Structures are given as structure tokens and as C-alpha cells.
Amino acid sequence: MAIELHPLDQFKIEPIIPIHIGGLDASFTNSSLLMVIAVVLASIVVIWGSRKRELVPGRWQSLAEISYEFIAGMIDDNVGHEGRDYFPFVFTLFMFIFFGNLIGLVPFGYTFTAQIIVTFAMAAVVFIGVTIIGIAKHGWHFLSFFVPHGVPWVLLILLVPIELLSYIIRPFTLSIRLFANMMAGHTMLAIFAGFVAPLALLAAAPLKPFAVVPLAVDIALIFLELLVAVLQAYVFTILTCLYLRDAIHLH
Amino acid sequence: MDLASAKMIGAGLACIALVGAGIGIGNVFSALINALARNPAAQVTPFAFLGFALAEATGLFGLAIAFLILFVF
Numbered sequence: 001m002a003i004e005l006h007p008l009d010q011f012k013i014e015p016i017i018p019i020h021i022g023g024l025d026a027s028f029t030n031s032s033l034l035m036v037i038a039v040v041l042a043s044i045v046v047i048w049g050s051r052k053r054e055l056v057p058g059r060w061q062s063l064a065e066i067s068y069e070f071i072a073g074m075i076d077d078n079v080g081h082e083g084r085d086y087f088p089f090v091f092t093l094f095m096f097i098f099f100g101n102l103i104g105l106v107p108f109g110y111t112f113t114a115q116i117i118v119t120f121a122m123a124a125v126v127f128i129g130v131t132i133i134g135i136a137k138h139g140w141h142f143l144s145f146f147v148p149h150g151v152p153w154v155l156l157i158l159l160v161p162i163e164l165l166s167y168i169i170r171p172f173t174l175s176i177r178l179f180a181n182m183m184a185g186h187t188m189l190a191i192f193a194g195f196v197a198p199l200a201l202l203a204a205a206p207l208k209p210f211a212v213v214p215l216a217v218d219i220a221l222i223f224l225e226l227l228v229a230v231l232q233a234y235v236f237t238i239l240t241c242l243y244l245r246d247a248i249h250l251h
Numbered sequence: 252m253d254l255a256s257a258k259m260i261g262a263g264l265a266c267i268a269l270v271g272a273g274i275g276i277g278n279v280f281s282a283l284i285n286a287l288a289r290n291p292a293a294q295v296t297p298f299a300f301l302g303f304a305l306a307e308a309t310g311l312f313g314l315a316i317a318f319l320i321l322f323v324f
Contacts, residue, residue: 008322173308173312176308176311176312176315177304177305177308177311177312179315180308180311180312180314180315181307181308181311183318184311184314231300231303231304232304234300234301234304235301235304235305235308238301
């Protein structure tokens with residue numbers, strides 16, 4: 001009896017409500033459903049938490065205040081005072097990715113951040129937005145960002161293309177970082193889970209108890225995946241703040 | 252050598268990049284432990300997590316290339 005493992009099947013997109021506009025497939029898929037659920041959860045945390053304004057906050061108000069303070073502190077530290085204009089965008093980005101990553105860890109949940117197109121859309125919005133902000137604020141002087149101060153002109157011929165390349169690669173690294181972390185984590189979970197049943201059913205009798213080992217590794221991996229889920233949301237957001245700082249302050 | 256075998260070999264070779272990720276993450280946390288051992292009141296832990304995520308990302312770029320080779324070409 002051959003056991004077939006398909007650890008990558010968990011990322012398949014299934015349409016729930018088929019919608020076809022012209023030649024395009026704009027169906028409401030399981031990915032879209034999970035995005036709606038993530039937005040609803042984030043909204044519940046923030047809206048329900050802002051009902052009361054007690055001096056000593058209760059639990060929901062604490063949650064809302066903690067998330068607000070976390071992002072506001074991040075923007076203040078990294079972007080400075082002018083960054084307050086961009087607080088709603090950064091807060092939304094953080095909450096979306098945070099809840100998206102966490103919902104993927106719930107059994108039978110789907111990780112929409114493990115789709116490269118989702119992460120690339122977010123990273124492209126950040127990149128284009130930051131570039132437009134920089135050009136709007138500084139005009140042509142924005143190009144001085146690629147020319148470091150006090151470098152002899154001989155080195156500039158080599159340095160400016162490298163700086164340009166590392167700027168253009170930002171949306172790709174930002175999106176691939178989140179996508180690869182989520183996809184690798186969930187694929188590893190699925191692969192180790194796929195070892196448990198074959199070991200328990202097909203192994204020789206003295207080896208059957210070793211089916212617990214992949215299960216124990218999976219349990220440890222879930223803790224790692226929880227850490228990675230929170231951390232990747234934090235890293236995406238803080239890199240957005242750093243790119244904003246580059247655009248606003250140009251050094 | 253047919254394409255399917257070449258894909259398998261290519262994907263396996265691309266995963267050698269994860270060696271760098273392991274070394275980098277070890278470096279980051281070794282520096283964190285050193286810093287906290289010298290000065291337990293230092294607040295460098297957020298930077299340690301940021302460094303960990305960026306180092307791991309570089310290794311996972313290699314893994315992304317492996318998946319690209321396996322499933323796109």
C-alpha cells in the first residue's frame with residue numbers, strides 16, 4: 001500500500017462563490033473568506049475595545065490600547081513626528097498580517113499570507129506609496145538618496161547602480177520574506193504530520209512507538225510557527241516604517 | 252538528463268542556502284546572549300528579533316528559488 005503525501009495541497013485556492021466578470025475569474029475563494037474573517041476580527045478588537053474610556057482599562061480596552069501604543073511607538077521611534085500621518089495605514093497593515101498569520105494556525109484554517117500574490121500586493125502598495133511620498137516631498141532631490149555623501153566619484157560609478165538595485169529589490173524581498181516564512185512553516189507541519197500515520201500503520205512492530213516522534217516535532221513546530229507568525233507581522237511593519245523614514249528624511 | 256530529474260537536483264542544491272541562514276541566526280542570538288550577560292538591563296531584544304527575521308529571510312529566499320524551480324519551470 002503506497003501512502004501519498006501532498007503537503008502542498010493545503011495552499012490550494014478553492015472558489016466558494018464563482019464570479020466571472022468578462023474573461024476574468026473574480027470568485028470569492030477560501031482565501032477571500034479568510035481575509036474577510038481577519039478584517040472582522042481586527043475590527044472587533046479595535047471597535048469593541050474603544051467602547052469605554054476608563055482610566056484603569058478593562059481587558060478589551062487594554063487590548064485596543066496595547067495594539068495602538070505598539071504601532072504608535074514604532075512609528076514615533078522610526079519615522080518621527082511626521083510619520084503620524086501614516087499611522088492608519090501602518091496599523092491596518094500590521095493588524096491584517098498579524099491576524100492573517102495567526103488564523104492560518106487554527107486547525108482547518110487557511111493562511112492567505114502564504115500566497116505570493118497577496119504578500120506581493122501589500123509590498124507593492126508599500127513600495128509605490130513610499131516612492132510617491134518621497135518624490136512628492138523632495139521632488140528631484142529624491143534621487144540624492146542613491147548617492148551617499150562624501151564618496152569619491154570613481155566609486156560612484158559602481159555604487160549608484162548597486163544602491164538603485166537594492167532599492168528596486170525592496171518590494172520583492174518584503175513580499176518573499178513573509179510568503180516564504182509562512183509557506184515553509186506550514187509545509188513543514190504538513191510533512192511531519194504526514195509521517196505519523198505511515199509510521200504507526202506500516203512500520204514493523206518494535207518501531208511503531210516511534211510514530212510519536214514526528215508528532216512531538218509537530219507540537220514543537222507549532223510553537224515556532226506562533227512565534228514566526230507574530231514576528232513576521234512585526235518585521236513587515238517595521239520595515240515599512242524604515243522605508244517611510246528613508247523617503248521622508250532621505251538619509 | 253531529463254527536466255524532472257534536473258529539477259529535483261536543482262531544488263536540492265538551492266536548499267544549501269539554508270546553511271547561511273543557520274549560521275546567521277546563530278550569530279544573532281550569540282550576540283544577544285553576550286550582550287545580556289554583560290548588561291542584563293540592555294534593551295536589545297527587539298533588535299535581536301528583527302535581526303533573526305532578516306537573517307532567516309535570506310535563507311528562505313533560497314527556499315523560494317527551490318520552490319520556483321520545482322513548480323514553475
